[in-house]
Amino acid sequence: MRPDDRKYLSSHEWIKIDGDIGTIGITDFAVQELCSGNESDLVYCDLPEAGRSVEAGETFGEIESVKAVADLNAPLGGEVIEVNAAIEDHLEILADDPWERGWLIKIKLSAKTSDALLDAAAYEEVVAQEA
């Protein structure tokens, strides 16, 4: 079971809400899908600058592996207040710990709900269907 302290998108991003701050990352399944059984397959991650505003569902960056490029979608909208600078040069963090150390951006939320958000159980079903 994946952490139930946060919400998910069917495109495999998660958001953890703490007051009016949302922390966004991607799931272990997303990392698995981008790699072919080899975690060093992740090669590039493009994240926004702090200060940029993103809308719910909007693409805020992209992540690339040797086999594919995937958009990073914002589960909720808001202004980017912090970017995980360690990720760019250490993509292996995403494979090691996608839930805590592998967070990508923090946003100051403009809204706290969206119909697209899934709880952990609903997200498990999405993964079960795709796997």
Added chain:
Amino acid sequence: MNKDLLLYEKSRAGRRTLRLGELDVPAADVKRLPKGSLREKFAVLPEVGELELVRHYVRLSKKNVSITDSFYPLGSCTMKYNPVTNEAAAGIAGFRQIHPFQDAGRVQGALAIWKRLENYLAGVTGLPAVTIHPAAGAQGELCALLVAGAHFEAKGESQRKVVLIPDSAHGTNPASAAIAGLKAVTVKSGDDGLVDLADLKSKLGDDTAVFMITNPSTLGLFETRIAEICAAVHAVGGLVYMDGANLNAIMGVARPADFGVDMMHINLHKTFSTPHGGGGPGAGPICVIEELRRFLPAPRIVEDANGYRLDYDAPDSIGMLRGWPGNWGVVLRAYCYIRRLGREGIRRAAENAVLNANYLRVKLNKTYHVPFDRMCMHEFVCNTRHQRQYGIHAVDIAKRLIDLGYHPMTIYFPLVVSEAMMIEPTETECKETLDAFIEDMLLIAQECADDPDKLHAAPVTTPVGRLDEGRAVKDPVLCYTCG
């Protein structure tokens, strides 16, 4: 003994293949050369004996994999056989020795072939205006987008900057749009793998320049709603561009112009059997509707009372894309191919390409998951869903195929299918070859269950095994350093 050294590593000071005799003419005074053109020290070149040199290259040539020594089902690349008759024609001295700057009066035969090929391509596509300038498919895309830009500018509609592209498209489509200064916007695929018409319509507007569509798509599916799609794009004043990468499936059967396409490129190296990529210079001619003819690159080949000539009088043209309008050897080979097959043969090639792909699909679809499992065109996409439980990915199947003597299929494309394996046999393979491939694919599926590590270790028959592709991207070493 198996380790292959570089020629530089084989080098020994003073070793030579040939020693020149004494100079028997007066030596030129090198000091007359401009200073910047004079070397200060000798170039570091490998020094090897003739036998070493010959062995080196013969050994390298044996490591090459091509359609001439193995089945090559690389999807969306149409790796059909390049007939030797093409090569024979390209080797004729009268064709081989002509020069781009020769007077048109002395190369009438070549210009006639050039013009006739344009006419044949117009016949296959139904689009009357053709240019053979672009050096490859991607340059054809760029050329067409520049033509579209010129067209909209002439109409006073330069606000049209959006190029709509399905999510299953070749990566070159959005890249071409970006280079042309336009904005690429993705259109989603529906559950049937075809363009989601509602999503397309929601993105069409007065900023729409071009909708780029690959038909059949990279999933090997014919867009059954193509006429409706084109009509919707035309209704908002946009143009429809077709990526012709998959023309092999429909040539002689359906003409893109008839279902609403305004512009398209053709990969002569895919559809019309000329060599691919490193096998020779490419050609990505584009064919457009009459209204766009005046914007095509110049010079153009025209025929008048005096014969054929190059016409540079083209005030509305987007100009030249490269130093010379087209690769003559490629034009000649494509012409030979079309003449050899004729109208009926072209159609039969397409039919057999579709038949071969469906034969493989039906023989493999119980073992490998086929997400869109219905009648396909010239290629189909399957994946490793059934093999996932053994820790097998598409890359493992592909690498194992290398050990069994095949060039692998395309993997991880299109992106809309997870762990995709895209298989395109082409019409040039016989049933026995297809059966042997099926047998090996079934054997591999069995190995996935019995001995997955065998697949993870593959390839073992190549000079090097799995390369660290991630590190090659992040930390590439692009220069060889001696010692």
